[in-house]
Amino acid sequence: MRFRGVASWAISLFRRYLQVRAVFSTVVITGIALTIVGGFLSYSIGGGLFSTRQAQVLAESERAVVEVQNTFAASSVSNEVALQTLMNTIVPSIESTGTTNSRRVALIRSPGQATGQVLQSPISADLDTKVIPANLRVKVRASAGKLLYQSISLPVAGNEHPGIVVGAPIQIPLAGNYEFYLVFDLNSEQQTLDFVQRTLFFGGLILLFMIGAISFFVTDWLVRPVRLAAEVSEQLSEGALDRRLPERGEDIIAILARSFNKMAQSLQSQITQLASLSKMQQRFVSDVSHELRTPLTTIKLAGDMIFAGRDTLSPPVKRSAELMHDQIERFEALLNDLLEISRYDAGAVIADLEMQDLNGVVGMAIAGIEPLAMSKGSEILIEIPQGPVDAEMDSRRIERLLRNLLANAIEHGEGKPIRVAVGVSESAVAVTVTDEGVGMTRAEVDRVFDRFWRADPARKRTTGGTGLGLAISLEDTHLHDGWLQVWAKPNEGASFRLTLPRRKGMIFTQSPLPLPPKKSKKRSDA
Amino acid sequence: MSHKILVVDDDNALREMVGIVLESEGFEVAFHDAGSGALDKFNAEVPDLVLLDVMLPGKTGIEVCREIRAVSGTPIIMLTAKTESDDVVLGLEAGADDYVVKPFDPGVLTARIRARLRPLAGSSAEGTVKIGPLTLDIEGHEVRRGSEKISLTPLEFSLLLALAQKPNLVFSRAMLLEKVWGYRHNDDTRLVNVHVQRLRSKIEDDPDNPKIVTTVRGVGYKAGQG
Ligand SMILES: Nc1ncnc2c1ncn2[C@@H]1O[C@H](COP(=O)(O)OP(=O)(O)O)[C@@H](O)[C@H]1O
Numbered sequence A: 001m002r003f004r005g006v007a008s009w010a011i012s013l014f015r016r017y018l019q020v021r022a023v024f025s026t027v028v029i030t031g032i033a034l035t036i037v038g039g040f041l042s043y044s045i046g047g048g049l050f051s052t053r054q055a056q057v058l059a060e061s062e063r064a065v066v067e068v069q070n071t072f073a074a075s076s077v078s079n080e081v082a083l084q085t086l087m088n089t090i091v092p093s094i095e096s097t098g099t100t101n102s103r104r105v106a107l108i109r110s111p112g113q114a115t116g117q118v119l120q121s122p123i124s125a126d127l128d129t130k131v132i133p134a135n136l137r138v139k140v141r142a143s144a145g146k147l148l149y150q151s152i153s154l155p156v157a158g159n160e161h162p163g164i165v166v167g168a169p170i171q172i173p174l175a176g177n178y179e180f181y182l183v184f185d186l187n188s189e190q191q192t193l194d195f196v197q198r199t200l201f202f203g204g205l206i207l208l209f210m211i212g213a214i215s216f217f218v219t220d221w222l223v224r225p226v227r228l229a230a231e232v233s234e235q236l237s238e239g240a241l242d243r244r245l246p247e248r249g250e251d252i253i254a255i256l257a258r259s260f261n262k263m264a265q266s267l268q269s270q271i272t273q274l275a276s277l278s279k280m281q282q283r284f285v286s287d288v289s290h291e292l293r294t295p296l297t298t299i300k301l302a303g304d305m306i307f308a309g310r311d312t313l314s315p316p317v318k319r320s321a322e323l324m325h326d327q328i329e330r331f332e333a334l335l336n337d338l339l340e341i342s343r344y345d346a347g348a349v350i351a352d353l354e355m356q357d358l359n360g361v362v363g364m365a366i367a368g369i370e371p372l373a374m375s376k377g378s379e380i381l382i383e384i385p386q387g388p389v390d391a392e393m394d395s396r397r398i399e400r401l402l403r404n405l406l407a408n409a410i411e412h413g414e415g416k417p418i419r420v421a422v423g424v425s426e427s428a429v430a431v432t433v434t435d436e437g438v439g440m441t442r443a444e445v446d447r448v449f450d451r452f453w454r455a456d457p458a459r460k461r462t463t464g465g466t467g468l469g470l471a472i473s474l475e476d477t478h479l480h481d482g483w484l485q486v487w488a489k490p491n492e493g494a495s496f497r498l499t500l501p502r503r504k505g506m507i508f509t510q511s512p513l514p515l516p517p518k519k520s521k522k523r524s525d526a
Numbered sequence B: 001m002s003h004k005i006l007v008v009d010d011d012n013a014l015r016e017m018v019g020i021v022l023e024s025e026g027f028e029v030a031f032h033d034a035g036s037g038a039l040d041k042f043n044a045e046v047p048d049l050v051l052l053d054v055m056l057p058g059k060t061g062i063e064v065c066r067e068i069r070a071v072s073g074t075p076i077i078m079l080t081a082k083t084e085s086d087d088v089v090l091g092l093e094a095g096a097d098d099y100v101v102k103p104f105d106p107g108v109l110t111a112r113i114r115a116r117l118r119p120l121a122g123s124s125a126e127g128t129v130k131i132g133p134l135t136l137d138i139e140g141h142e143v144r145r146g147s148e149k150i151s152l153t154p155l156e157f158s159l160l161l162a163l164a165q166k167p168n169l170v171f172s173r174a175m176l177l178e179k180v181w182g183y184r185h186n187d188d189t190r191l192v193n194v195h196v197q198r199l200r201s202k203i204e205d206d207p208d209n210p211k212i213v214t215t216v217r218g219v220g221y222k223a224g225q226g
C-alpha cells in the first residue's frame, strides 16, 4: 500500500520532470558501467595475486623437497631411533607458523608397504591431514618424483581460508616410501583481494553518487533556461504579452531566448494591432448606428404622420406611404440588430444572469408574438412541465431569442400549428420550437446561423426579418454556455432546440428534450 | 388649457418634426437648439414639461437637466440615442423623470408625455399621510419632516405617496412602473431603481442604510421597516 504510493509518486515525478529522467538514466548507465569495470578489475587483480603467490609457493616447495631429500641422502643413520630423530627435525626446519602466510608440513608414509614400521610420521602440530585430498595423495604416489599441487579450503580457527597443498614422494632409507606435503595458507592474499574489492565497491559507490550529483547540476544548468522559457510562454498564453526571456551570451540557449523573444514581440505587436483595429471597427459600427438614429427618428415621425393621413392621399401616394412606413420599421430593426451584433463582436456583452422560471419566459415570448401568429392563422401548442423550471439566465435575451424562433416558425410554418415544448433535467433546461412548414435542406441547415443568410431570397417575406436573427440568437446562446441546434426536412418542417445549463458553469452532456422532437398527439391550447 | 412643452434638441429637422407631432396632438411647443441658454429659455417659457436631447452642443443634456432640477420640479423626459446603461442612468440620476430611445414612435412619445402630465397617482385623496418621521400633504404636494419642508419633484412625490399609502405592502418594480409612471408591460428596472435612489437621498438620514423606503430583495420596495 505504502510502497505503491511511493512508487506512483516516483513514476509521476519521472514523467513530469525531464531532469529527473536524465539524472536517473545517467546514474543507471554509470552504475552498469562501473559494475562491469569493477568486476573486471577485481577478477584480474584476484587472478594476478593468486598466480604470483602460486609461483612463489611452488618455488619454495621445490626447495623444501630438495632439502628434505638431501637431508636423508646425506645422512648415515643406521638404526631406527636415529632415523626417527632425523625425521623429527624436518618439520620444525621447514614449517612456518602463524595465522596468515603459514606453511605446514606433513611427512606421511605411503600406505600398502610390506614391512611393518614403528616410525612416526612427523606432522605440523596444527595440521589436520584430512585437508589433504585423497585423490591428490593417489596422484602424488604415482608421480615419480614430480611436484603436484591442488587448491583447498583450509579451516583455521573456525574460518575457512583458501590454501594450496603441494606434495611430492620421498624415498627414506630404511623406512621406505613416504609422501611429503606442504600446506600453504593463502589468507593474506584473500585479505588483500577482499580489501581491493571493498575499496572498489565503495569507490564505485562514491563515484556513482558524484556522477549523479554532477549530472543533476549539469542538467539543471541546461534545463533551467528551458524551464524559464516554458514558464514565460505559459504566461504569454495567459495574456501577459510583455513577458520576455533574459538574453545572455552567445550560446544555443541565448539563441533560443533571442528567437523566443522575437516571436513574442511580433505576437504582441500583432495582437495589439488587431485589438486596436477591432476596437476601431466596433466604435465605427456603433458610432454609425448612433448617428443614424437622429435622422431615422425624424423620418419615422414624418412617415407616421404621412401614414396616419394616408386616406386623404391619391392611391399611388397612399401605397407609397404604406411601403415607406413598413420599410422604416425594417430599417430600425436592422439598425438594432447590427448594433447588437457589433457589441458581441467587440466582446462588450455581459450576461445579466438571474434565476428565472423558463416557463414564464416562454409565456412572455409567446404573448409577444401572438398577434403575428393570429394574423398568419398559426396555432401555438405548448407542452410544459408542471411547476416552475428555474434556471439562471438573462431573461431579456432569452425572451428575444425565443421570439425570433417563434417568428421564424410562424413565417415559414405555412399556417400549420407550431409546437413549443419545455424540458428540464438535473443540470439543464431546454425549449424546442417546432413547425410543420417548408423546412430546410441539409445545405440550408448548415448555413442557417450565418449572418444575413436566408434560404431563398425570393421567398415571400412578411415580417421583414433582418437575416441577423439566428446569428444573434446563437451569440445569446453562447453567452449562456448553451446549445442552439436545428433539425429540418424539406416540406416537413423545422425544429430549433435551445439548451441552457441550470446554473452558470454547470456541465451538461445531454439536452432534456429530443431533437427532432417526438410527434405528439396530445394537444393543449395556448 | 393646453400644456406647453419645451423641446431642446440641436437637430433642426428633428426639432421641427417633434414640434409638428406635438402640435397635432394639441400641445403648445417652444424650442431651443443648444445646451447653453437652455435654462434661460426654460425660465422665460415656464413649460409644463421639457423634452431634452442628451447630446447637445455647448452643454450636455445631462448638465442642463441638473440645472433645471436645481430650480424646478418640472417633468423632464430625456431623448437618448444610446440604449447602453451609462447615458440613461446618468440622465435619470441628473433628475430626469423618464427617457425615450431614438428612434421613437410618435405614439410612444405622446403617451410618455401624457403620463407625466396627468394628475398625480393617488392625489384624488385628501388630507395627510404619515410615514416614519415624514408627513405628506396630498393636496399641497408637500412633504415635511417635523416643520422642515422637503422639496420633491412631482414624480418623487407620487412615488413616495404610492408607497406610503399602503405601508408594509411590497411593491414590485413593475407595479411601481404602472402606478407611478403609468406603463403597462414594462420591466425597465433602472427607471425605478434610480428614482428610489434619488428619493432616498432626499428623505433618508442615511441613504445607504434606508429606514423609510426599504428594499425587499428579489421583489421590490416598500415603505417602512421590517
Ligand atoms: N423554422 C424555419 N423553417 C424554415 N426556414 C427557417 C426557419 N427558421 C429560419 N429559417 C431560415 O433561416 C433564415 C435566417 O433566419 P433568421 O436569422 O432568423 O433571419 P430572418 O428571420 O430575419 O430571415 C431564414 O431566412 C430562413 O430561410
Ligand SMILES: [Mg+2]
Pocket: A404, A407, A408, A465, A466, A467, A469, A470
Ligand atoms: Mg428571424
